[in-house]
Amino acid sequence: MASVRSATKAFTLPPTVRALPSGVPSAKYINLNARAPADEHGHGHGSTHRSDRPPKWAAGIQLSSGGFSTKTFTTVSPTVNFQPRLLHTSARNDDASHAPSFKAYQPSSSSTNRAVSYFMVGSMGVLSASVAKSTVTEFLGTLSASADVLALAKVEVELASIPEGKNSIIKWRGKPVFVRHRTQDEVSEARSEDWKTMRDPESDESRVKKPEWLVMVGICTHLGCVPIGEAGDFGGWFCPCHGSHYDISGRIRKGPAPLNLEIPAYEFNEAEGKLVIG
Amino acid sequence: MALADRIYSTFFKRNSVYVTSIFAGAFAFSIGFDMGINSFWDKYNKGKQWKDIRGQYVTDGAEE
Numbered sequence: 549m550a551s552v553r554s555a556t557k558a559f560t561l562p563p564t565v566r567a568l569p570s571g572v573p574s575a576k577y578i579n580l581n582a583r584a585p586a587d588e589h590g591h592g593h594g595s596t597h598r599s600d601r602p603p604k605w606a607a608g609i610q611l612s613s614g615g616f617s618t619k620t621f622t623t624v625s626p627t628v629n630f631q632p633r634l635l636h637t638s639a640r641n642d643d644a645s646h647a648p649s650f651k652a653y654q655p656s657s658s659s660t661n662r663a664v665s666y667f668m669v670g671s672m673g674v675l676s677a678s679v680a681k682s683t684v685t686e687f688l689g690t691l692s693a694s695a696d697v698l699a700l701a702k703v704e705v706e707l708a709s710i711p712e713g714k715n716s717i718i719k720w721r722g723k724p725v726f727v728r729h730r731t732q733d734e735v736s737e738a739r740s741e742d743w744k745t746m747r748d749p750e751s752d753e754s755r756v757k758k759p760e761w762l763v764m765v766g767i768c769t770h771l772g773c774v775p776i777g778e779a780g781d782f783g784g785w786f787c788p789c790h791g792s793h794y795d796i797s798g799r800i801r802k803g804p805a806p807l808n809l810e811i812p813a814y815e816f817n818e819a820e821g822k823l824v825i826g
Numbered sequence: 827m828a829l830a831d832r833i834y835s836t837f838f839k840r841n842s843v844y845v846t847s848i849f850a851g852a853f854a855f856s857i858g859f860d861m862g863i864n865s866f867w868d869k870y871n872k873g874k875q876w877k878d879i880r881g882q883y884v885t886d887g888a889e890e
């Protein structure tokens with residue numbers, strides 16, 4: 549480390565300020581070139597150096613109890629890090645025989661490598677999409693009705709076993725279902741009525757798929773009794789509980805029931821002559 | 827390699843094509859997988875299933 553030698557020269561000036569008889573202050577022999585000491589005199593510069601002043605440790609004038617003093621360093625240590633740059637003459641060894649070869653691990657063709665990488669990612673996507681799809685479909689399959697429930701949900705009726713003008717009562721989903729093989733007179737009677745003035749206006753055509761077959765849920769719409777067939781004032785059904793009269797199309801005509809007898813979903817199997825309810 | 831480049835530019839270059847072909851491939855794969863598993867099952871249980879022994883019990887004339 550280079551030593552810092554300072555040439556310090558202290559001097560003391562006699563008081564030179566006095567007042568002239570005219571009252572003007574007189575200051576003889578004062579060096580007006582002397583500059584004020586470099587200090588942070590409350591200007592908010594902080595402790596950083598001002599660029600127009602040499603830093604305190606380099607040179608300057610200081611006012612101390614001994615008077616003015618100026619100092620100038622003849623040798624100033626370097627203010628930045630100093631690193632020597634060295635030269636060397638050894639050459640780079642490009643084909644070092646002792647270094648292992650990575651040729652076997654390098655791809656022979658970058659385009660093949662790229663295509664194989666994308667193919668692997670895509671195969672993973674294919675597999676996971678397939679797994680996700682079958683998971684969702686299998687889970688939704690558990691929500692659907694099982695085969696035994698579906699088998700109970702439908703009832704087949706042999707139509708040939710019901711002669712004309714007779715009723716048959718079938719149990720379907722725990723409820724009785726009336727199947728009536730209506731005669732031609734009953735059909736014309738049901739269709740000749742003025743259904744628009746009834747309590748629950750419904751035409752006979754809208755209640756049957758085939759005019760000779762009337763299929764209804766046999767539960768009185770009043771409080772759920774089972775009406776008696778071929779009874780009542782209108783030649784249809786009569787509920788013994790509270791006296792509701794249904795006509796030959798199952799429509800409410802008299803009594804407390806508010807609605808016609810309900811029609812279940814049914815269809816005819818023409819090939820085997822069967823009625824499928826449900 | 828020309829083949830790899832052609833495959834890349836056909837399927838992988840555009841993400842829309844890539845994802846679409848992944849879903850289409852998943853659809854085809856699940857169908858093929860199901861068919862393969864079913865055929866293996868039928869071959870493995872040959873002679874035990876109802877469709878194999880139905881002819882011994884039901885004749886076509888008499889419907890059950």
